[in-house]
Amino acid sequence: MRSIAVFCTGGVMTNRRKALWAVAAVMTLLVVTAISIPNMLRSRKVDQSVSFSTGSAAEQQGAGGGGGGHKIAVYAQLVAPDKKLIHNAELELVVGDVRAAAEQIRKLVDLNHGEIDKLEIRDATGGSVSATLVVRVPASGLENALAEFKKVAVRTEREQVSTRDVSRDFYDNEAHMRNLRAEEQQYLLIMKQAHTVKDTLEVSEKLSDVRDRIERLQAQIQLMTHDIEMSVVTVALTQESDARAPGIRWRPLYNAKVAVRDLLEGLGDWVDSMVAILIKLPLIVLWTLTVGVILWVVWQSGRSVWLRFLKPRLAQKAR
Template sequence: MEFPKCPHHTGNFITMKHVTLVSAFWLLTACSHQPEPEAAAAYAPPAVAATEPAPAAPDAPADEKAALYTDATSSGLLSPEQKIIKTARIIYSVDDFAAAKKRVAGIVSKSGGYILAESQHGDGTEKRNQLDIKVPAAAFDSCVDRLTGGVARLDEKSINAQDVTAEYVDLNARMTTRVATEQRYLEILKQARTVKDVLEVEAQLKSIREEIEAAKGRLLYMDRQVSYSTIHLEYYQVLALSMPEAPGFFPRAWLALRNGWNNVLGLLINLMGWWPLMAVGVFLFIFIRRRWRKRNRSLATA
């Protein structure tokens, strides 16, 4: 059975087919030209400069920050000021004790230093003076050379240099981290609502502040030790009669006479210090002697 074709219906069918094809083509074209998201198209990670170390995170531990700083320093990226503590120990003998004392004071003064401690003692055989001297680090070597120059006999001269740069950097990093932690706790303290929260935050703040003060004190001490070097100086004059360093025959004879007289005077002075005991002894001697005489007299009369 054959149905009759309708010319009008056929034309509408062709037109709808064309519209559908055009719409599909337009949709495909629009999808293919869809722009990328602005953030994805515009963002590009910044390149880290080759001459700067990668920064640590704000909340990174102090050990990590110190390690980054140490790595950067060892690789030559950073050049921190070296922290070196210098000390020296000098021992020598002198011919004139008073002149040596005056000479040392002049050398220390010209070097811009000062005498921190002094201990002088002696006996009949020698005089000895021990000093702890502080001088600026820049004048350390010249001061040591002048102190040891022209001495009669140099017994010891030793110089020690201690590099505390790594310890200084690590301690400074720890203090910086503690300061940042203190600021965060202060912000938390402002938001605390209960007495318990306030007390807990204040306890943490107290502990952190104690650590900060201890670190500051240690850093100041290290700065002081670095800027001012220490010299332990000890000089002496020999007076012993049997020592090879002692003077000749006549000076020795004079020293012997003088020492003998000094010994006699010293003995007398020591005896004078025991006068109460001597007085008791004299009293007992007189008392016993009188009793003895009375006894003898009674026996003679009997």
């Protein structure tokens, strides 16, 4: 009976118990939050992998089911495709002799089984010479080719390598090509079964249209495959005597071009950042509210502990 009376009367033990329960609730909330967020992220990845594997199993079961099975088999090939990347590079080199350097680069391209798309040598007034080469080298040997090109130069003013992912376009074109091939076979089968001249002419017209689309799509696939296998390298050559005047190095036009390029790149990065922030704004607000609620609960709990437990004890000790 005494314990029940103490519990109901809200004395010192009741305040202390409330404070301890508040601290325990806050700690539990923090622990649950810390555990749940990684688990949510991990479960999302697991769900994605399970959905892919389930789709693959269904595709294997339906592979022998006629035309539908053919479409499912096509999808199965697209589940985990290899990435198709186009690598390009730009070099700005200062050389002692532009013509000799251009010839050396041409020989290096030939040795690396590459191609020369453009070779332009410009003679300006005053005897200054510059050149621009647009060459293709195997993508697998791009890094070695760039290293060899830079050995020709006195110094490298600028080097940039860019990569573009064209996997989606490439596999879309391949899937479209398979569909066109299947359509072509259907028209050939229909043509064998045609009995009248009218039917034969109509099917022949359709077949001609399909074959025309196949040829155009095949050209696109071949061009994209060539761009993937052969990287484009643009090399700008400047003569050392033109780049460095005696006792002074002043290139306002070049510096202006670099400044404009940096300005455009900076603007592009700013636009990308703003778009990403706008798209993720609901998530940012949600996380802000979550953190704010947690901080508010911690603040209120700490304040309650201070007012109901710590402050009276300090006051008693002070007396």
